Amino acid sequence: MKFIDLFSGIGxxxxxxxxxxxxxxxxxxxxxxxxxxxxxxxxxxxxxxxxDIRTVKPYDIPTVPLWCFGFxxxxxxxxxxxxxxxxxxxxxxxxxxxxxEGRNKEDRPxxxxxxxxxxxxxxxxxxxxxxxxxxxGEVGYECxxxxxxxxxxxxxxxxxxxxxxxxxxxxxxxxxxxxxxxNGENPCKxxxxxxGVADAFRIYDSRGLARTLKAEGGGLGAKTGLFLVPxxxxxxxxxxxxxxxxxxxxxxxxxxxxxxxxxxxSEDNCNGILFAWDDPNDMGxxxxxxxxxxxxxxxxxxxxVYVLTNFNSxxxxxxxxxxxxxxxxxxxxxMIFDKLNAPEKTKYLQRWVNNKQIFRTIKxxxxxxxxxx
Numbered sequence: 001m002k003f004i005d006l007f008s009g010i011g012x013x014x015x016x017x018x019x020x021x022x023x024x025x026x027x028x029x030x031x032x033x034x035x036x037x038x039x040x041x042x043x044x045x046x047x048x049x050x051x052d053i054r055t056v057k058p059y060d061i062p063t064v065p066l067w068c069f070g071f072x073x074x075x076x077x078x079x080x081x082x083x084x085x086x087x088x089x090x091x092x093x094x095x096x097x098x099x100x101e102g103r104n105k106e107d108r109p110x111x112x113x114x115x116x117x118x119x120x121x122x123x124x125x126x127x128x129x130x131x132x133x134x135x136x137g138e139v140g141y142e143c144x145x146x147x148x149x150x151x152x153x154x155x156x157x158x159x160x161x162x163x164x165x166x167x168x169x170x171x172x173x174x175x176x177x178x179x180x181x182x183n184g185e186n187p188c189k190x191x192x193x194x195x196g197v198a199d200a201f202r203i204y205d206s207r208g209l210a211r212t213l214k215a216e217g218g219g220l221g222a223k224t225g226l227f228l229v230p231x232x233x234x235x236x237x238x239x240x241x242x243x244x245x246x247x248x249x250x251x252x253x254x255x256x257x258x259x260x261x262x263x264x265x266s267e268d269n270c271n272g273i274l275f276a277w278d279d280p281n282d283m284g285x286x287x288x289x290x291x292x293x294x295x296x297x298x299x300x301x302x303x304x305v306y307v308l309t310n311f312n313s314x315x316x317x318x319x320x321x322x323x324x325x326x327x328x329x330x331x332x333x334x335m336i337f338d339k340l341n342a343p344e345k346t347k348y349l350q351r352w353v354n355n356k357q358i359f360r361t362i363k364x365x366x367x368x369x370x371x372x373x
Contacts (some may be wrong), residue, residue: 004028004109005059006053006069006096013115025064028053058102068113071098076128077117084128093132100139105168109138114164115274118147119164127334141166144177152181158338186273187327246299277325280317286324293329304331307353309346311337319365322353331356
């Protein structure tokens with residue numbers, strides 16, 4: 001099925017749909033940095049492309065069976081100002097209604113796939129969500145919805161989002177929801193994307209479990225969109241394109257940069273590169289980290305590695321990664337999955353490792369006294 005990716009960001013919804021066998025016909029994204037990352041991640045040549053949804057005319061968009069979008073959540077999120085779909089950002093939902101109203105019924109997409117924060121259901125005492133459903137109903141869409149949590153589908157992250165399916169026309173259709181959890185087993189086999197440009201100075205391990213948010217807020221790179229992407233290599237020069245300049249590092253070595261600071265990556269202008277070694281049994285990632293470290297001539301403090309803990313690893317395996325990374329010249333940074341229920345020992349490990357003054361002074365975890373700081 002062909003689809004249009006609206007409010008595309010750097011392409012999270014597109015990634016899932018393409019993994020399911022669907023094909024993107026075009027996208028719309030306002031943020032120039034997100035668009036740069038999107039076009040680095042996906043082959044967009046020949047696709048419809050738009051910048052500002054407010055300037056798009058109803059028939060500018062190609063006729064396809066599916067429109068998908070996660071309209072801005074800033075006015076809906078519990079971290080925002082709670083203006084709801086009347087706000088300047090989340091109110092861009094009404095642009096979708098405008099575009100649908102401007103097309104004849106036979107030219108409207110048969111399906112809508114909408115994603116947003118869970119608070120969409122309750123903001124404005126639920127009236128905003130009711131208004132959203134009524135507005136979609138007025139342009140011909142019957143809707144069903146469900147709140148899904150990424151932790152139930154094999155991702156080490158507690159992230160609830162409401163998904164809405166709208167289908168055009170009246171009458172009974174086979175329901176999409178409810179979708180049942182997979183008990184932590186990811187049903188999708190993501191491709192190994194170990195060479196990439198990410199949105200948050202980060203590279204993931206080769207298992208391909210990309211996190212759209214880290215396991216917890218705060219710290220380095222929190223609240224960023226994190227995706228695995230392939231680096232495009234120039235056939236002429238054999239180097240990465242899109243102004244990425246990585247000195248002394250071959251094309252087979254993983255690399256990343258932030259789309260927001262998309263000025264080219266080198267030892268001279270890089271403020272820091274963040275890798276991740278989430279699986280202690282993944283020796284492939286360790287070998288790539290060694291390869292990169294051998295080629296890197298800058299400061300070791302510019303090279304950090306996230307270490308995911310309390311997720312399919314023992315305390316001994318966590319310590320092994322910490323010590324190994326330090327020995328080969330990286331700064332480890334502990335991330336705890338489900339921190340509220342994590343063992344105290346894991347929390348102490350995080351406190352020791354992430355306080356760099358303590359970590360560089362006290363060489364062994366066994367010597368660290370958590371009662372003193």
